[in-house]
Amino acid sequence: MATLGPAFDLDRIQCMDGTAAKIDTGINQQYPDKEPVNTGEYCLGLMAHSADAERDATALRERPDKALLAPYAELAERKGFRGTDANAATALAALARAAQHPDAQGTIGPGQVPLAGGNGKSLVIVPGVALDAGFTSTMRSAASQPAPSRSRAAIIAMAGKCVTNTQETIGACYRVGVEFARLYLSGGGQAAPR
Numbered sequence: 001m002a003t004l005g006p007a008f009d010l011d012r013i014q015c016m017d018g019t020a021a022k023i024d025t026g027i028n029q030q031y032p033d034k035e036p037v038n039t040g041e042y043c044l045g046l047m048a049h050s051a052d053a054e055r056d057a058t059a060l061r062e063r064p065d066k067a068l069l070a071p072y073a074e075l076a077e078r079k080g081f082r083g084t085d086a087n088a089a090t091a092l093a094a095l096a097r098a099a100q101h102p103d104a105q106g107t108i109g110p111g112q113v114p115l116a117g118g119n120g121k122s123l124v125i126v127p128g129v130a131l132d133a134g135f136t137s138t139m140r141s142a143a144s145q146p147a148p149s150r151s152r153a154a155i156i157a158m159a160g161k162c163v164t165n166t167q168e169t170i171g172a173c174y175r176v177g178v179e180f181a182r183l184y185l186s187g188g189g190q191a192a193p194r
Helices: 008-017 019-030 038-053 059-063 070-078 085-100 102-106 127-140 152-162 172-184
Strands: 113-115 122-125
Touching: 008 019, 008 038, 008 070, 008 127, 019 038, 038 059, 038 127, 038 152, 038 172, 070 085, 085 102, 085 113, 085 122, 085 127, 085 172, 102 172, 122 127, 127 152, 127 172, 152 172
Parallel strands: none
Antiparallel strands: 113 122
């Protein structure tokens, strides 16, 4: 799997769009005698690193690509918008609303999410996007969060299904992202990815 490098936000996007899971499946098949790469754990680790960076102004200045909103700024840029925090927040909010919509509860996707002021432009939502949006929205929320209702192992297992974009629903993956944010906030989520 890719190391944490200059394109940190792009690594998160690879988790969101299913690319990371495909790469790791290939690695696991190529090296069956090695410990398998756990894509869910890796992707959760990337999100935790972004949350860590948000809490450290120096780290964020040195590596703005680690910001929680960085992948959403990239997604906005891909749709022709400036990659500002405001546009990133708009993209995140649209994806979070879509992931919580009743229709998303039984849907794997992909689904189209219209962008406000986007002149007909839309973002694609799949389970991996919903996972990240659940985490990022919860981390950016000022609301106090309850303790997670799932164990770390259960969250990692479910995240592994979410990032394939084929095994879980958009709504379920959004909720797992929320649960991981709650775990992170309770002190159990800070773990460096492999």
